[in-house]
Amino acid sequence: MEPSPEGGGTYADMLIGGLRITLTVSVLAWVIALALGSGVGVLRSLPNAWPRRLANTYIELLRNVPLLVQLFLWYFVLPEVVPEAWGDWLKSLRDAPFYTSVIGLGLFMSARVAVQVSTGIAALPRGQMAAGLALGFTLPQTYRYAILPNAFRVILPPLTSETINTIKNSSVALTIGLAELTARARAIQEFSFQVFEAFTAATLIYLAVNMTATVLMRLLERHMRVPGYGAK
Amino acid sequence: MLGTFDFQAIVHALPYLFEQGMVFTLTLTVLSALGGLVLGTLLALARISGGPVLATIATGYVNLMRTLPLVLVIFWFYFMVPYIGQWLLHEPRPIKVGGFSSALLTFIMFEAAYFSEIMRGGIQSVARGQQAAGLALGMTGGQTMRYIVLPQVLRTMMPVLLTQTIVLFQDTSLVYVLSLTDFLGAASKIAQRDGRLVEMYCFAALVYFAICFLASQAVRRLQSRVAIIR
Numbered sequence: 001m002e003p004s005p006e007g008g009g010t011y012a013d014m015l016i017g018g019l020r021i022t023l024t025v026s027v028l029a030w031v032i033a034l035a036l037g038s039g040v041g042v043l044r045s046l047p048n049a050w051p052r053r054l055a056n057t058y059i060e061l062l063r064n065v066p067l068l069v070q071l072f073l074w075y076f077v078l079p080e081v082v083p084e085a086w087g088d089w090l091k092s093l094r095d096a097p098f099y100t101s102v103i104g105l106g107l108f109m110s111a112r113v114a115v116q117v118s119t120g121i122a123a124l125p126r127g128q129m130a131a132g133l134a135l136g137f138t139l140p141q142t143y144r145y146a147i148l149p150n151a152f153r154v155i156l157p158p159l160t161s162e163t164i165n166t167i168k169n170s171s172v173a174l175t176i177g178l179a180e181l182t183a184r185a186r187a188i189q190e191f192s193f194q195v196f197e198a199f200t201a202a203t204l205i206y207l208a209v210n211m212t213a214t215v216l217m218r219l220l221e222r223h224m225r226v227p228g229y230g231a232k
Numbered sequence: 233m234l235g236t237f238d239f240q241a242i243v244h245a246l247p248y249l250f251e252q253g254m255v256f257t258l259t260l261t262v263l264s265a266l267g268g269l270v271l272g273t274l275l276a277l278a279r280i281s282g283g284p285v286l287a288t289i290a291t292g293y294v295n296l297m298r299t300l301p302l303v304l305v306i307f308w309f310y311f312m313v314p315y316i317g318q319w320l321l322h323e324p325r326p327i328k329v330g331g332f333s334s335a336l337l338t339f340i341m342f343e344a345a346y347f348s349e350i351m352r353g354g355i356q357s358v359a360r361g362q363q364a365a366g367l368a369l370g371m372t373g374g375q376t377m378r379y380i381v382l383p384q385v386l387r388t389m390m391p392v393l394l395t396q397t398i399v400l401f402q403d404t405s406l407v408y409v410l411s412l413t414d415f416l417g418a419a420s421k422i423a424q425r426d427g428r429l430v431e432m433y434c435f436a437a438l439v440y441f442a443i444c445f446l447a448s449q450a451v452r453r454l455q456s457r458v459a460i461i462r
Contacts (some may be wrong), residue, residue: 013430061441063442064402064444064448065437065440065441065444066402066403066406066416066440068406068408068416069405069416069440072420072433073434073437076430076433077429077433077434078429080429080430081430097306112435140389166351167301168300168301168302171304172303172406174303174409176407182303182304189311195311199307200306202304203300205307207299210299
């Protein structure tokens with residue numbers, strides 16, 4: 001289990017550094033995914049046809065292309081197809097893999113969040129919307145004060161697994177050179193030939209992180225629960 | 233810039249992309265889905281009626297797989313399978329495992345966890361009275377499962393299983409990390425050889441999109457057809 005005797009500390013440092021990057025990318029991507037996903041999810045739930053079509057197109061585009069291909073598009077293709085000055089600027093960014101991963105992963109996950117949000121809204125009794133409007137709320141007010149607070153409570157459990165998915169998917173970013181946890185384990189394996197130790201350490205860290213995330217989300221679920229409302 | 237977009241580069245690459253790359257991707261997808269379904273069903277049965285020890289092992293396995301990133305699992309299998317094979321076959325040295333076999337084994341073992349959750353949900357959704365009825369008719373537990381419960385589960389869960397297979401199809405692109413020549417791997421090799429990153433990656437994205445979009449539309453249609461009205 002111990003890393004190789006020579007520079008034992010540095011291997012642990014490498015893994016912790018990788019974990020830090022995994023967590024930073026995941027949290028930032030998750031913020032983007034929640035913000036965009038909620039917006040698109042609301043659009044998809046509106047009675048008007050055009051916003052719905054727009055939201056559906058957005059979701060289908062992002063859901064039907066593998067994450068790896070999407071990251072390649074953002075990382076390799078985007079700088080080539082924008083005006084040259086912008087492309088040069090993008091290529092000269094020092095932390096390009098980091099920014100690309102955050103945005104690419106955020107967009108990818110936002111489509112999945114959007115589906116959850118609109119499903120959650122659809123699962124609410126129709127009367128809630130009608131009641132809000134009948135009370136003189138405008139449509140945005142009804143969403144803000146009645147629909148969304150309820151819908152988010154309904155979809156908290158699926159959002160928990162999407163949170164875990166974001167953390168897991170961040171490992172795909174090693175393909176564009178992001179030195180996150182899996183990439184670090186792979187690098188240690190290459191330096192030291194300690195296959196078993198390197199991957200066991202990474203596995204245990206992922207287990208710990210994802211369990212912590214699940215527990216935190218469960219606490220949030222309990223905290224947000226409205227007494228006497230909902231299935232559980 | 234888009235002005236230099238070279239369609240000829242794509243046309244020239246087509247035979248390689250599809251005959252090598254897409255055949256690899258589709259073979260891997262289909263074999264993994266079938267293997268994953270069989271192993272996943274066994275895991276689900278172990279959890280439901282396998283006794284406490286088997287159930288705990290199966291549950292632990294499924295949860296472990298579902299917590300780990302696929303990329304890490306791919307690396308695990310790629311580096312560990314030769315040693316596991318050496319141990320199992322009592323060979324003096326680590327056995328040689330090809331890239332395809334390693335990837336296939338990885339995806340079967342990984343997808344089994346996801347398929348088992350689907351099958352478990354399906355088995356539990358079949359009315360309990362049916363199992364009782366099967367047993368009352370003198371069938372063994374295994375026969376009841378085989379002839380009464382599982383056929384219904386396969387039918388009701390088919391859309392979900394196919395959707396999971398579409399996800400699997402997308403996930404097979406991750407064999408890129410082993411430098412295998414799946415569809416994306418083929419595109420990326422040509423992209424780097426000819427300096428045609430824009431054309432190749434755009435085309436790859438388009439092909440993935442077209443296949444996954446059409447497949448998910450077909451699944452949606454199937455869903456409305458196989459729905460059993462209860």
